Amino acid sequence: MSDLLISALQRADNETPINGGRLPGAAAPAPAEDSDTASVTTPAVAHGEVARASQSANAKKIRAMRETLELRTATAGYHRELALLQRDRSRLDVLSANEERLERRAAQRVRGLSRRHDVATAVAAARLDGRERRAERQLAHTELTDQVWQRRALARRRRLLDPTSRLASLQRTHVGVSLVLMAVAVAGIAWTSVGVHDALVGPDGTPLAYIVEPLFSLPLLVIMTLHARAAQWGRTFPARENQTRIRLLEAILLLATMAINASPVLPVLGTWQNVTTLLAHLAPPVLIVVAIVLQPLAAAFLATILEEAHVEVTDAGPHRLASDTVDTLTLVTKVRAAIASGQLEPWGDTALPSVEAIRRYFGCEKRRAQGVHDALKLLTNGHHTGGASSAEAPA
Structure with a gap:
């Protein structure tokens, strides 16, 4: 529509004179031939001026319309460019000054x-490395400790399985028990010696009073030592014909020791104080009695174990048998003796002790106990077979 309007305006512009001039192609006015015709042409001239004025007004309107049209065309182009600009998303990426400050702060x-x-991250990595190093040190320390305890356990196992080591340990126990009981007896004698000394002559009295109480206690120690040595050798002290006299002597010495210690605090013989003081004076003699009773019992028990303990034979000596065979036969003899004495009971209907019972009784390895059990079965079966053959021979 705008293109048609522009074409019409251009045609009208070509036909319209500008500033009273005639455009090319328009008819020129005829020249005046004479004065007589001037009056005749005057109305025509006036009509032409009116026409030119009208054309000038039309030209102004056309120019005004053209300017309006150009303005509208320019406005329409502006609107089109504005619409294109508004549809362009890149304009939204332009940041304002406030947004630039916010972006800077955010960055x-x-x-x-x-x-x-x-x-x-660096601190956490350093701490993790430190924990790993500490864990490695702890693991290394734990492994070293386990190795130490493993070696100790293996050494103890070897000592437990080795008969010689077991005998040595038993002997150390025997010596330790004997020393402890002897120390208890000596401490009791020392305690009672001081008490008797103070009761007889007072704290500042003559030192000779210290030997009064040992005169009664030392014979008890001698008797205790003899009991222990007799038990070690499997004997009985005293002999049967002297038992009554020794028992009476022990009772007299013990009662004398208790009387000497308790007399200073008894109501009739001394000054009564309280029950605690009386018990304090009676405790040392009682400890001496305990040591005297336990010493022979412990010695007899340990001596029995030492006597019955089995030691593997490493040298068969003059025998033509191997050392293992000699050792097995020795154990077979000891097992039969233990069965006869009731220390080993038969297992089930086999009339023989179990392998585990043999192992526990002698403290030997399971392999050795199995060999002894097999030898006992062979000897038992051979004995029965031999007995049956002997019974059938006369027939």
């Missing part, structure tokens, strides 16, 4: 967070 905060994250 600074992000960089700060990144730095703190890097520092925290």
